[in-house]
Structure formats: C-alpha cells, structure tokens
Amino acid sequence: MxxxxxxxxxxxxxxxxxxxxxxxxxxxxxxxxxxxxxxxxxxxxxxxxxxxxxxxxxxxxxxxxxxxxxxxxxxxxxxxxxxxVPEGAFAIGLQIDRHVTRAVAVDLLGSVLVRAEAGLPPGGPSTGAKVILDLVAGVRSKLAGIVQQSETRLVGLGVAMPGPFGIDGSGDDPWMMGAWQKFPLLETLTAGTGLDVGLQNDAAAAATAERMVGAAHGLDHAVCLFVGYGIGAGLILNGELYRGANGNAGEIGMALLFAEGKSTPLEHRASLASLYQYLSADPADPDLHAHINDLASGGDPGIDTWIETAAADLRWSIHLIETIFDPQTVILCGSAPEALVNRLIAAIGPLLPSIAERRGRTLPRLQPGMADPWSVALGAAAGPIGRAFDPHFAAILKDSR
Amino acid sequence: MxxxxxxxxxxxxxxxxxxxxxxxxxxxxxxxxxxxxxxxxxxxxxxxxxxxxxxxxxxxxxxxxxxxxxxxxxxxxxxxxxxxVPEGAFAIGLQIDRHVTRAVAVDLLGSVLVRAEAGLPPGGPSTGAKVILDLVAGVRSKLAGIVQQSETRLVGLGVAMPGPFGIDGSGDDPWMMGAWQKFPLLETLTAGTGLDVGLQNDAAAAATAERMVGAAHGLDHAVCLFVGYGIGAGLILNGELYRGANGNAGEIGMALLFAEGKSTPLEHRASLASLYQYLSADPADPDLHAHINDLASGGDPGIDTWIETAAADLRWSIHLIETIFDPQTVILCGSAPEALVNRLIAAIGPLLPSIAERRGRTLPRLQPGMADPWSVALGAAAGPIGRAFDPHFAAILKDSR
DNA sequence: TTATTAAGTCAATTATCTTGACTTATTACT
DNA sequence: AGTAATAAGTCAAGATAATTGACTTAATAA
CATH class of the missing domain: 1.10.10.10 (Winged helix-like DNA-binding domain superfamily/Winged helix DNA-binding domain)
Structure with missing residues (x-):
C-alpha cells in the first residue's frame, strides 16, 4: 500500500x-x-x-x-x-587519449602554467591509472612551486577522454577505449587526488577551451567540430556546454553516412583514425604526427584522396550542424597536425548553402579553432573553472541532491 | 576617439x-x-x-x-x-499552415477549450492577415463566453508556422512560405490583439505540446521528430525548448541525404509534401487528409514504396538525433493522418543500433506523439504558458533589454 | 571660476528566505 | 482508553542581500 x-x-x-x-x-x-x-x-x-x-x-x-x-x-x-586576477583560481586538466595522457595546470584566465605528458602503457587502466595519478601529482606540485597558495585556490580536476560513455558493447571495438570505460575512473581520481573531478568527452573539452580562450569566447551558441582520432561535436548552447541526458551529446562521429552504396559512420571516413588506416600507419608511432604534417605540407599526392573525401564529409557535417543547431559559428578543432588542418579547411570551402547564410552575419560560418595538442587538456581544466565561476542555471539553485 | x-x-x-x-x-x-x-x-x-x-x-x-x-x-x-487550477490562466495558440490556419484557447493545464479553423486564401498575408485576426478574435470571445475573467488571465498568443525564419532566398521556394516570412506578422498580431505574441516553428510547437501534456511531460531531454508538410525537430534540452541563435534550431528537414548518387534534403523524401508529390496530389485539396488515411489503412500498394523510403530516411534521422542529442526519448509527431503514422512507425522499426541502446533504459527509444491536427496549435498556446509559469534561467534575471 | 557630469559611498529601507519554537491532528503502542 | 510518537503546518523574530536617494568626490567644459 x-x-x-x-x-x-x-x-x-x-x-x-x-x-x-x-x-x-x-x-x-x-x-x-x-x-x-x-x-x-x-x-x-x-x-x-x-x-x-x-x-x-x-x-x-x-x-x-x-x-x-x-x-x-x-x-x-x-x-x-x-x-x-589570473592567480585567483587554478584547475588541473587531464586528457586521456589512446596512447598518451596529458595534464596541465591552468589559471582563472585560462593560461596554461604547467604541462606534462606521458605515454600510456597498452595495459589499460590497470597500469595506466598509476601513470595518470603520478602525472597529475607532478603537475600539481610544479604548480605549487610556481605560485603560492595554489593548492587552496585549486577548484578541481577536469578529465577529457574519448566518448561515448556508459555504453555496453564497446569492449572490443578498437575505435573506443573499452577498458577505460568500464574502469571507475572518477572514483579513482577523486580518491587519489582529493579534488573535485569532472568528466567530458574530448570534443566537449575542445569546445570548453574555445569558449574560455578561443573562437567561442563570449558566444552563446557555437559548435566545435572536433577532428581527432575520432570525430565529435562540442556543443555550446545558451552559453553552456550541452551534455545530453547521459553526457554523450555531440557524438556525431557515429552519425551514418550513405556513400558508395553502404552506410558508414562519419568517423570511419574523416577522422585521424581513418587517415592512419588509409596510410597503413601505426597510431602508436610517436613520429606519426610529424610525418603526417610533412605529408600534408609537402603536397604529397598520396594524401590528397583522403583529404578530398574527408573534406567532403566535413562539409556535409558542417551543413548538418548549421541546419540542426543554428549556431552563431562553427569552429573546426582537433588534434590533427596544423598543416593537415589547413589543407582540410582549404578543401572544405566553399561551404554548402544553408540557413546560416543570412544578412547581417558578423561571424564567419566556419572558423579554425586552436591547433594545439594541449587544447583538449586545457578544455578539461576549463571545465571546473567554468563550473566554479561561470553563470549558469544550476549554480543558482540550492544544492542539488 | x-x-x-x-x-x-x-x-x-x-x-x-x-x-x-x-x-x-x-x-x-x-x-x-x-x-x-x-x-x-x-x-x-x-x-x-x-x-x-x-x-x-x-x-x-x-x-x-x-x-x-x-x-x-x-x-x-x-x-x-x-x-x-486549470482556470488559473489561458493562452491562445495559432497555427499558420500553407492552406489552413487554426486557433485554440488553452488553459493552464493544457486542455483545449475552444478551437476554430479557417482556410487561408492563396493571396498570402495581404488577405490572410485579416482571416487570422478574425479567427483569433473569435476564439477569444468564445473563451470569454465559457469562462469568466478569461481576458484578465490571458497570458499571451503563441504562433506556430513552418520555418525557417529570417532567411533571404525563400521567396519563391514553394517548400517555404516566403510571403509570410517577409510579412511583419508579430507586429501585426501584437497590434491587432494587444496580446504578448511569441513565434516558434511548427516542430518546436509540437515539442512544446508534447512537453506540456504529451510524451515529453516532465522530461528534460527529448526530441520531437515532426513529420508534416516539411520535416523538423523540436528540441527539449535541459528542460527548455532550444531555439538556436536565430530561432531556427531543429530544421532537420534541410539536412542533406546522399542517396541514388545525389544529395537531397531529407524533407524532399520523407515529408507529407513529398508524398503529395509522389501521389501527384493537390496539397490544397481538403479531402486529401482523408484520402491518404484511406490509402494507408487500406494497404494500397501504391503508397508502399513511399512508406518504405520515408521510413528508411526517418530511421536514419532518429539515429542521427540519438547520436547528436543523446535524448531520453525521441517522439514521432506530425500532422500526418493517423493510419499513415502507424504504418510509418511500423515500417521504421527496428531502430538502428545507437548509443541510445543502454542498460537501464526506462523510456522507449521511439514513442508516438499526439496524432491530432490540433496539436501544433496547442503547442503554440503552450509557448506563452510556459514562458509565464515554467522555471527557466531567463525568468530569474532582471528584465532583459 | 563655476557649472556640469559621472563615479562611487553612506545609511536607511525593503523584499524574501530561514530559524526554532509552537500548535494541531492523526496513528501506534501499551 | 490513555499516552507517546509522528508529521503538517503556523508564528514571530532574525538574517541576508538588493534597493533607494541623498551625498561626496573628482574630473572637464564653458
């Protein structure tokens, strides 16, 4: 009863x-x-x-x-x-990627004060967790060496890693980081650092970074199209990062493209992973970034076909984003080598006609974002800072349960 | 200086x-x-x-x-x-469609108390504006006849019409309502009624209706896929309708589909307009709705091909929506005849695998919405009621300029 | 030299939520 | 049947933070 x-x-x-x-x-x-x-x-x-x-x-x-x-x-x-005052607050940002992890310490204005990088052993979280905790501890103590009172002004630890989160069958899909998804990462980090820990996917982190110090600064409606190992969109809607019901909003890489008679996820055609595959390259190769930069800047014809299809798919993605989100601007972000990004941007234009073509536009429809391998870690750190200092609805309400 | x-x-x-x-x-x-x-x-x-x-x-x-x-x-x-108390507040909702306009009076709980419909003369706003104003005035006075004090408790007039809004080149595209887009509709209605007037596109109105009294009731993240003359998505994000930078968010009908070697807007393949074209039917024919209902319920093979392609495209759209918005549920709404909607829903399943497939789901991935030709007008009316009574960020702030 | 203008302070007031003790009405236990 | 326990709701004083209007300060324009 x-x-x-x-x-x-x-x-x-x-x-x-x-x-x-x-x-x-x-x-x-x-x-x-x-x-x-x-x-x-x-x-x-x-x-x-x-x-x-x-x-x-x-x-x-x-x-x-x-x-x-x-x-x-x-x-x-x-x-x-x-x-x-830049020294008014600090946050630690942590990027966990497939083969590497990066940590930064950032101040209230988004300047990166400390950065550190480490390779991630292939064993997954069982060995990787310690690497990560050591990296964070190192960044934290270096920060304490640079500025006084940094510990008392530390608002949190933000983590960025590839999504989507909380999905069942990602265990053996090499496109995802299955083992990490199952690992109680937030709990481990909270226990290991004593900090307030937050998580976002890498595209969201890129958007958070662009909003704090990049092309989305001061904008209320912007979408970051993030081209990395996978493809995602970071959504700034009504001045806040939009997460969706389960924190997976913006995972546009899994959108299906119909081409050559079959349906393929976008990120199987236009991501860095697809480029590695196209080049038969080993993603774990530390020289790969530089190598691809050379290929792209040298005008190697071997990469042209990939750029062409990828650009066509990204052009379509941008049209889709404009159509669905009606943003003030779209920002092309990513962890791709700079020369490649430039080639891609050049190949993407001209954009498809869309509702974004309107009189009185002040912002370009498409803008390049930060081309800095540290921008995702920066965005991760921007998360806690935004949570602590930016105006948003939830901050007004009494403590949510 | x-x-x-x-x-x-x-x-x-x-x-x-x-x-x-x-x-x-x-x-x-x-x-x-x-x-x-x-x-x-x-x-x-x-x-x-x-x-x-x-x-x-x-x-x-x-x-x-x-x-x-x-x-x-x-x-x-x-x-x-x-x-x-249902009689605590009222709002008028107005739907302006291609060939018809509908007005309703709605109470605080979303019950429709008065409804009225009129054909729209082909002349566009020059003749249509008077029809609309008369229709609204009629509904308003009927409401006053039913409940006392309705006038003092009237919070506004909500208008729903096909988008997108504020686009240049829509003048002669028969898929849009070019003449109405250029007409100063809000000003005319404000002046003609003395009410607070708001505007949303028809998909947004459908979502607003679903949120007030339908499948999205109490949900914070839901997307209504609206199949009408065109196709649109009404976005409930963080418990509020999302409008985008220019009020055009969700205009998914203009998303490009690559099929049969060329790119086509979604709504040229899966909307009622596309069905009319497929059937070579006259959209202005008042019996068309019933006729299509017969075709669909009778299992006429002549409509099967269309249903099949439309369902495939909608299946793709739902996958896209799940991928991009990560909603709690997707709701299929529209002004299509009920039998057709049922056929479509049957043909859409099974849904494509997506991140929406997760343990512990309580809501279905896809739900049917209201199949009522009045739901868009209801949603239009729900707009002012939500603005007046629902919690949202903007309502906390001091008067925005 | 003086009037004007804008930035910023002071002290009293107002709006609204909070606190803790109190009252009321009911069921559970002995 | 009587009493303790429990939960809903009220009362009156108190706390918090924004508002108001007069005032002070410091500059330029005339």
Whole structure:
C-alpha cells in the first residue's frame, strides 16, 4: 500500500543563490569585456551601483579581482577599472587519449602554467591509472612551486577522454577505449587526488577551451567540430556546454553516412583514425604526427584522396550542424597536425548553402579553432573553472541532491 | 576617439528573481506530480516549509492553485494537497499552415477549450492577415463566453508556422512560405490583439505540446521528430525548448541525404509534401487528409514504396538525433493522418543500433506523439504558458533589454 | 571660476528566505 | 482508553542581500 513514487521537482533558490549568480555574472562580464569599472558593471548587469560595489569588494577580498589605474574619460570622476586576477583560481586538466595522457595546470584566465605528458602503457587502466595519478601529482606540485597558495585556490580536476560513455558493447571495438570505460575512473581520481573531478568527452573539452580562450569566447551558441582520432561535436548552447541526458551529446562521429552504396559512420571516413588506416600507419608511432604534417605540407599526392573525401564529409557535417543547431559559428578543432588542418579547411570551402547564410552575419560560418595538442587538456581544466565561476542555471539553485 | 564598443554581460538578479523562480518551481512541481502538500513541496524543492506556505498562499490568492480534501496517511497531521487550477490562466495558440490556419484557447493545464479553423486564401498575408485576426478574435470571445475573467488571465498568443525564419532566398521556394516570412506578422498580431505574441516553428510547437501534456511531460531531454508538410525537430534540452541563435534550431528537414548518387534534403523524401508529390496530389485539396488515411489503412500498394523510403530516411534521422542529442526519448509527431503514422512507425522499426541502446533504459527509444491536427496549435498556446509559469534561467534575471 | 557630469559611498529601507519554537491532528503502542 | 510518537503546518523574530536617494568626490567644459 505504498503509492509513493518519488516526487520530481526542480530545486528552489534563496538569497545565496541570488548573490552567487550576481558574483558569477560580474566575473563573466570581466572575462568577456576585460577590465570594467563598477559603474560599467552596474549598467551591464542591470544591478545597482551599490550592489556592484559590495560584490566587487567581496571579490577583491577573495583575490579574484583587483583594481587598476584610474582612467579619466571626459567629465566626471575618473573610473577605477577592475580586472580578473589570473592567480585567483587554478584547475588541473587531464586528457586521456589512446596512447598518451596529458595534464596541465591552468589559471582563472585560462593560461596554461604547467604541462606534462606521458605515454600510456597498452595495459589499460590497470597500469595506466598509476601513470595518470603520478602525472597529475607532478603537475600539481610544479604548480605549487610556481605560485603560492595554489593548492587552496585549486577548484578541481577536469578529465577529457574519448566518448561515448556508459555504453555496453564497446569492449572490443578498437575505435573506443573499452577498458577505460568500464574502469571507475572518477572514483579513482577523486580518491587519489582529493579534488573535485569532472568528466567530458574530448570534443566537449575542445569546445570548453574555445569558449574560455578561443573562437567561442563570449558566444552563446557555437559548435566545435572536433577532428581527432575520432570525430565529435562540442556543443555550446545558451552559453553552456550541452551534455545530453547521459553526457554523450555531440557524438556525431557515429552519425551514418550513405556513400558508395553502404552506410558508414562519419568517423570511419574523416577522422585521424581513418587517415592512419588509409596510410597503413601505426597510431602508436610517436613520429606519426610529424610525418603526417610533412605529408600534408609537402603536397604529397598520396594524401590528397583522403583529404578530398574527408573534406567532403566535413562539409556535409558542417551543413548538418548549421541546419540542426543554428549556431552563431562553427569552429573546426582537433588534434590533427596544423598543416593537415589547413589543407582540410582549404578543401572544405566553399561551404554548402544553408540557413546560416543570412544578412547581417558578423561571424564567419566556419572558423579554425586552436591547433594545439594541449587544447583538449586545457578544455578539461576549463571545465571546473567554468563550473566554479561561470553563470549558469544550476549554480543558482540550492544544492542539488 | 570613441573606443566604447558595447559591454556585453548577462543580467544579474535580485529578490524578485528569487521569488519568481520559486513560484515557478512550485507550479512546475504541481504540474509534473499532480497535487502535493506544502510539506511535499518543501521537500521536493528544498525550500523551507514556511517559504512554501507563503508562496502557496500567494498562488492561491492569484487563483493558480487551490486546496483539496485533506488526506490522512499514517501518523501525524493530515496533509492538505494543493493542485493547479486549470482556470488559473489561458493562452491562445495559432497555427499558420500553407492552406489552413487554426486557433485554440488553452488553459493552464493544457486542455483545449475552444478551437476554430479557417482556410487561408492563396493571396498570402495581404488577405490572410485579416482571416487570422478574425479567427483569433473569435476564439477569444468564445473563451470569454465559457469562462469568466478569461481576458484578465490571458497570458499571451503563441504562433506556430513552418520555418525557417529570417532567411533571404525563400521567396519563391514553394517548400517555404516566403510571403509570410517577409510579412511583419508579430507586429501585426501584437497590434491587432494587444496580446504578448511569441513565434516558434511548427516542430518546436509540437515539442512544446508534447512537453506540456504529451510524451515529453516532465522530461528534460527529448526530441520531437515532426513529420508534416516539411520535416523538423523540436528540441527539449535541459528542460527548455532550444531555439538556436536565430530561432531556427531543429530544421532537420534541410539536412542533406546522399542517396541514388545525389544529395537531397531529407524533407524532399520523407515529408507529407513529398508524398503529395509522389501521389501527384493537390496539397490544397481538403479531402486529401482523408484520402491518404484511406490509402494507408487500406494497404494500397501504391503508397508502399513511399512508406518504405520515408521510413528508411526517418530511421536514419532518429539515429542521427540519438547520436547528436543523446535524448531520453525521441517522439514521432506530425500532422500526418493517423493510419499513415502507424504504418510509418511500423515500417521504421527496428531502430538502428545507437548509443541510445543502454542498460537501464526506462523510456522507449521511439514513442508516438499526439496524432491530432490540433496539436501544433496547442503547442503554440503552450509557448506563452510556459514562458509565464515554467522555471527557466531567463525568468530569474532582471528584465532583459 | 563655476557649472556640469559621472563615479562611487553612506545609511536607511525593503523584499524574501530561514530559524526554532509552537500548535494541531492523526496513528501506534501499551 | 490513555499516552507517546509522528508529521503538517503556523508564528514571530532574525538574517541576508538588493534597493533607494541623498551625498561626496573628482574630473572637464564653458
């Protein structure tokens, strides 16, 4: 006689939620616009001067902002601009890839202060977990050597690895990292570091990085098409990373393409993995990156066919993304060698006609993102920083269960 | 010497924002769970009993909730459940389609109280605008005849029509409604009705309807695949309709399919329009709906080929949606005749393997939505009601500019 | 030199949620 | 039957954080 299925409801909010939101909004405004005076902040956020003053004082006490030289601009009292203090917070970012793992320490503004890399032994998590924990510990202690108080200002550890997550049958598909998917990674890292740990897939991390310091900075609707070992899309929707119901949103690499009479996942045709296969190269070869860069920049005809099909498929993907998401811009990111990315971008154009062709566009339809092998780790670190400081709905609500 | 580009920032919030959010959260909880006591609400929303009591009193004064018979359930004082009052608010929904326009009056719970339909003369907005305004006025006065105080409780007019919006070259594409796109519809309706007017495309409206009273009720991540004259997807992401940067998100009908050696927009192959073309039927024929229903239910072999290709394309679309959005469920909606929808659903299965196949699923991957020609108008009306009463980020912020 | 303008502060006020003690109504236990 | 336990809900005071309007400060324009 128990009719009590759990009651579902969104969480309410209170004064603390209000003030937390207002603090975040001010930090966000400083991040997007650079230094601003209290009066500027009041106008921009629609808060009163007094409220802004109170919050600025609090942020200054917390070491998150500081004042700069007053600037005279016409009549009236000169304004005192405030800016974010880079050393106000730090985060560790960790990228786990097929054959390599990278860790970075990043500050509030997204500058990378420490970076470290290690090869991942083929044994999977059983041996890899220790490598990863050592790498993180190393980065952390190096950071502590560079800046004081870094430990107390560490907001978390962000992890990025190829998705999708939580799928059953990925055990022996070499396209996925089956063994890692089953491993209790978050628990291990939380226990091993004592930090707040978050996880995203590599495309999402690339998008998070672009939003913090790249082409998506200050944008509310942007999609990063990530070309790496696999292919994914990192979705910035309404100013936040969109994760989907199970954290797998954007796994566009598994979208099916119909070509040559059969259906093939996109990432079997246009990813680096497909290029390795096309070249019969060993993905674990440490010189491969440089080799491919040479091939691409040297105009080796042996790579042209692959570039052509891949570009055609990416052109289609961009059209699809524009059609489905209606973003302000699409950003081409990836861990591909720079020369290859340039060749791809050149080969992708001109873009297919789409609803993105509209009067009054200010942003290009397609932009190159960061071509830096560290950008995924940077994005991983940007996760905890965003969670701690960016305005978003969940941050207003009372602690979610 | 003017370096002042506008400062961009999100809006802050204040006490009013807090209380507005908490009111919305309580309304949402009552909508999802049915009647709840103050104590239940306090637990579910994580607000204090006292706060809940205050807000409930306010909502009761406003006529949005009322109390029911106290229920004894075990020890302790019996609880008094509160429920939403259907007559607490009303909205008008307007669907503008190619050859017909429909208007409904809907209450707070999404029940349709009044419905009216009119043919749209081929002249476009120049003659159609009056038809529409008359239709709305008629529905409105009928509503006033049924319930008292309906006018003061009218929260707005929601409009649904085929997208995409704001595109240049749609003037003579017969697949779009070019003339209507250029017409200042919102301004005309605002001026003609004095109501708050909102616009969404028909797929979005279908999703809004499913979320209020259909298969997406209480879900935070659901995608409605809408098969009508065109094809679109209505996106419920993070519990809200996602619109994209320009209100055109989800226009999946323009996604390109590669088949038979050429690329074709999805909606040229799987929409009702494509069926009309396949049958060489006149879309303006008022008997067409019934005729197609007969064809589909009678098992006429003449329609089989179309159903087969359309189902294959829809199967692919569902796979794409699952892959890209990672929703809790996909809902097949549309203005197609019921027999046709049933045939399509039967022909679509089995679904392609995707990341949506996971242990512990509770919802089906694909569900049928409302098969009611009035559901788009209902969804249009659900727009203003959601804007007025559902919890969402924007509602917390101070008036956006 | 003075009026004007804009930035920023001060002190009182207001809106709203929280707290903890209290009341009420019911069932469970002895 | 009487009493303890439990849960719903109220009361009144308190805490938090934004708002208001007058005021101060510091610059330029006339």
């Amino acid at each position: 128990n009719d009590s299925r759990p009651i579902r409801a969104k969480s309410g909010t209170n004064h603390e939620g209000t003030s937390a939101h207002n603090r975040r909004v001010m930090i966000d405004a400083l991040r997007i616009n650079g230094a601003l005076s209290r009066a500027d902040l009041a106008r921009a956020t629609r808060l009163t001067k007094q409220t802004v003053s109170n919050i600025i004082e609090e942020l200054e006490r917390d070491g998150l902002v500081n004042s700069q030289e007053a600037v005279r601009k016409g009549r009236g009292q000169p304004s005192t601009p405030y800016r974010l | 003017n370096d002042s580009r506008p400062i961009r920032a999100k809006s802050g919030t204040n006490h009013e924002g807090t209380s507005a959010h908490n009111r919305r959260v309580m309304i949402d909880a009552l909508r999802i769970n049915g009647a709840l006591s103050r104590a239940d609400l306090a637990r579910a929303t994580r607000l204090t009993k006292q706060t809940v009591s205050n807000i409930i009193e306010e909502l009761e004064r406003d006529g949005l909730v009322n109390s029911q018979e106290a229920v004894r359930k075990g020890r302790g004082q019996p609880s008094t459940p509160y429920r939403l």
